[in-house]
Amino acid sequence: MQNQAATVVVLGTGGTIAGRSANASDNVGYTAGQVGVTQLLQAVPALAGAPLESEQVAQLDSKDMTHAVWRDLAARCAHHLARAEVSGVVVTHGTDTLEETAWFLQRVLAPAKPLVMTAAMRPATALQADGPQNLLDAVAVARHAGARGVVAVLDGRVHGARDVRKVHPYRIDAFDSGDAGAIAAIEEGRLRCFRPWPEGAALGLERVPADGSAWPVVEIVTSHAGARGAAVQALCDSGAHGLVVACTGNGTVHRELEAALVTAQERGVRVLRSTRTRAGRVIGVAGDALPSAEDLTPEKARVELMLSLLSRP
Structure with a gap:
C-alpha cells in the first residue's frame, strides 16, 4: 500500500x-x-x-x-x-x-x-x-x-x-x-x-566525524596463492587501525599472510576475516586466530570495522 x-x-x-x-x-x-x-x-x-x-x-x-x-x-x-x-x-x-x-x-x-x-x-x-x-x-x-x-x-x-x-x-x-x-x-x-525489512539499532550520526580524514584507517588485503605478509606490515607501518582480509573459501588464509595478520592483531590492529566468494559466510571454529565478519562482504566488513573503531570509548 x-x-x-x-x-x-x-x-x-x-x-x-x-x-x-x-x-x-x-x-x-x-x-x-x-x-x-x-x-x-x-x-x-x-x-x-x-x-x-x-x-x-x-x-x-x-x-x-x-x-x-x-x-x-x-x-x-x-x-x-x-x-x-x-x-x-x-x-x-x-x-x-x-x-x-x-x-x-x-x-x-x-x-x-x-x-x-x-x-x-x-x-x-x-x-x-x-x-x-x-x-x-x-x-x-x-x-x-x-x-x-x-x-x-x-x-x-x-x-x-x-x-x-x-x-x-x-x-x-x-x-x-x-x-x-x-x-x-x-x-x-x-x-x-518476501521477507522482513531491515532493522537494527542506529549507531548515531554523532559518532561519525565530519572531517573524513579523522576516520580510522581500515584497509582490505586478499589471501591468494603465494600471498606474503609484507603488505600487512606496510599497511601497519603507514598507520592502519584495522585490516579486513578477503579470504579463500571458508575464511582460510595463506599461512604467511595469516602470520602477519596475527602479529598485527597482537600489536593492537583490529582484524576481521571475510570471504572473497560473493555468497555464504565465514563459519568460525574453535581456536580461530582471527575473528569472522560472518556474512559481511569484505567491503561491508571494512565499513563495520571502521564504525566499530569510531564507537570505541
Whole structure:
C-alpha cells in the first residue's frame, strides 16, 4: 500500500544513472555524474506532478566515494527522514560502491522510514537506459506504508542493505542478495514482499566525524596463492587501525599472510576475516586466530570495522 500524498525526497550523488556518453549506443565509454538529480526526475514522465523534492548532495563517480560525502549524505538523509510530511528518501548513487554506502547508512541511521538507494548500469543517454525505471520503482518503495530501513532498488528487486552486492560488471541485473534473497519485487509499481525489512539499532550520526580524514584507517588485503605478509606490515607501518582480509573459501588464509595478520592483531590492529566468494559466510571454529565478519562482504566488513573503531570509548 502506498501513500501517494506523502512527499518523497530524492537526493542525488552522481553515478552512472547521472552519466552522459557522446554516443547513445555506448554503454561503457561514458562520464558518470553529469546529469543533475532534478533532470533525472524530469526524465520520468510517470513522476510528473508527484509530491517530490530533490537535492544535489554530491556529483561524482561512486568509485571515488569519500568518507566526507558519506557523512554529508547521512546528515541530509536524517534531516529529511525526520520531517513528518516525508514518507521516505531516495538516493541516486553509482553502482560501484552502492553496497558500502547502503551498509554505512543502515548502521548509522537504521531508519524507521524507507531510505531507498537506486542506480543504473547504463548512462542517462543510453538507448535503453535503466535509470528511469529504477528511479520510478525506488519512489514506489519510498511510498510503501510497510517499508523501513535502508534498501537498494534495482532491476525490479528490493535488496536489504546487509545483503545487497554487485555481482556483474555490465549486465542490467548486476545486483543480488546472496543466500538471503531479495526483500521484495516491484511489479507495475506494486510491491510483492518476501521477507522482513531491515532493522537494527542506529549507531548515531554523532559518532561519525565530519572531517573524513579523522576516520580510522581500515584497509582490505586478499589471501591468494603465494600471498606474503609484507603488505600487512606496510599497511601497519603507514598507520592502519584495522585490516579486513578477503579470504579463500571458508575464511582460510595463506599461512604467511595469516602470520602477519596475527602479529598485527597482537600489536593492537583490529582484524576481521571475510570471504572473497560473493555468497555464504565465514563459519568460525574453535581456536580461530582471527575473528569472522560472518556474512559481511569484505567491503561491508571494512565499513563495520571502521564504525566499530569510531564507537570505541
